[in-house]
Amino acid sequence: METDVAPHPPPGETITDLYRGHALGLVRLALIMTGDRQAAEDAVQEAFFGLHRNWHRLRDRDKALTYVRSAVLNRCRDTRRRGRFRLTEHLPPVWSAEAAVLHDEEQRAVVAALHRLPGRQREALVLRYFLDLSEAEIALTMGVSNGTVKSTTSRGLAALERILKEER
Amino acid sequence: MTPIEESLHEALHAVGETFPAGALAPPPAAPGRRLPWRIAVTVTAMAAATAGAVLFGRAALTPDEPSVTAGPGPLIAVGGWDVSVYLCSANSSNPSCGHRAVTPERVQALMTSAAGLKGVKDVHFESEADAFARFRRLFSSSPDVRVGDVPSSIRITLESPRYAGQVVRALASAPGIDRMVDERALGGPPTTLPPSGTPMPMGRP
Numbered sequence: 001m002e003t004d005v006a007p008h009p010p011p012g013e014t015i016t017d018l019y020r021g022h023a024l025g026l027v028r029l030a031l032i033m034t035g036d037r038q039a040a041e042d043a044v045q046e047a048f049f050g051l052h053r054n055w056h057r058l059r060d061r062d063k064a065l066t067y068v069r070s071a072v073l074n075r076c077r078d079t080r081r082r083g084r085f086r087l088t089e090h091l092p093p094v095w096s097a098e099a100a101v102l103h104d105e106e107q108r109a110v111v112a113a114l115h116r117l118p119g120r121q122r123e124a125l126v127l128r129y130f131l132d133l134s135e136a137e138i139a140l141t142m143g144v145s146n147g148t149v150k151s152t153t154s155r156g157l158a159a160l161e162r163i164l165k166e167e168r
Numbered sequence: 169m170t171p172i173e174e175s176l177h178e179a180l181h182a183v184g185e186t187f188p189a190g191a192l193a194p195p196p197a198a199p200g201r202r203l204p205w206r207i208a209v210t211v212t213a214m215a216a217a218t219a220g221a222v223l224f225g226r227a228a229l230t231p232d233e234p235s236v237t238a239g240p241g242p243l244i245a246v247g248g249w250d251v252s253v254y255l256c257s258a259n260s261s262n263p264s265c266g267h268r269a270v271t272p273e274r275v276q277a278l279m280t281s282a283a284g285l286k287g288v289k290d291v292h293f294e295s296e297a298d299a300f301a302r303f304r305r306l307f308s309s310s311p312d313v314r315v316g317d318v319p320s321s322i323r324i325t326l327e328s329p330r331y332a333g334q335v336v337r338a339l340a341s342a343p344g345i346d347r348m349v350d351e352r353a354l355g356g357p358p359t360t361l362p363p364s365g366t367p368m369p370m371g372r373p
Binding site: 015016019020023024025027028029031032037040041045046048049052094095101102104106107108110111114125126129130157160161164 | 170172173175176177178179180181182183184185186187189192193195196
């Protein structure tokens with residue numbers, strides 16, 4: 001199935017290094033986005049698998065990390081959108097009371113509120129406050145301008161605060 | 169940081185840390201090698217989606233596959249069957265499979281049971297080789313997939329979709345089944361109907 005791909009030297013070392021350095025953070029990011037541990041692990045594995053396959057097409061290999069971050073976010077979006085194709089039981093999200101994993105009620109409320117935001121706002125906030133990315137890095141990952149990141153983040157925070165106030 | 173930023177930061181890290189560092193899977197293999205277990209699971213999910221062949225049109229179906237039937241919506245009935253019963257393979261993540269493939273005798277017994285259920289019109293078996301061939305046609309750009317990565321299954325056609333629940337419940341406790349999917353529920357709520365009493369895997373096998 002790889003016949004359309006020109007031969008290229010195995011980039012194993014670099015991709016493996018990238019995996020060792022960032023996969024855990026990305027799985028956790030995907031867990032926050034999907035609420036499903038298995039889906040989170042799958043998203044990251046698939047993203048790195050995709051990096052292997054597309055390595056020869058990457059013009060700037062310094063941007064491999066951005067590629068993987070974007071790929072993980074894309075897969076998280078797909079997981080949310082096409083949850084019906086999952087072959088695992090529909091489990092409550094990890095932050096829910098039912099999952100009994102997150103014990104702090106306030107934290108559960110914050111994450112639940114985050115998941116009521118529009119997708120782009122949620123992504124921008126998670127990239128900023130979980131991965132601690134800069135505006136420029138978020139812009140590259142999401143494929144938008146720095147200004148859009150700034151306004152999306154700001155609107156997301158305001159909406160989050162409003163939702164939490166309404167619920168108190 | 170403002171209070172809301174601090175709350176968000178703490179909550180996100182609390183959720184993230186519920187995934188322990190030691191649980192991280194090894195890096196995926198480069199293309200050309202065997203599929204990592206995780207990807208094989210995804211392939212299985214894609215295989216489930218092939219039941220409807222809805223995204224790829226009728227041209228992808230071979231003459232020996234069920235014909236297109238009229239249905240109330242665009243997402244159903246294109247593949248013809250209503251319930252897919254995915255059988256245990258050595259790659260199955262379901263603990264009840266014990267990483268052992270279902271035996272031919274067990275398949276025959278399942279097919280006989282299924283055929284005898286109320287509301288069942290047709291039962292046919294799709295081998296790993298057939299499933300692989302169909303997967304290759306439908307997902308020609310997908311990663312390296314081999315025979316065995318896509319599980320064999322029993323495809324059940326019903327007299328009416330309303331029998332799906334009964335059929336699934338009747339087969340739920342039978343050994344040799346990895347997953348069952350109510351294909352008619354595509355577009356609705358989650359469609360997976362695991363065998364009863366079978367804990368779903370959350371981590372690696």
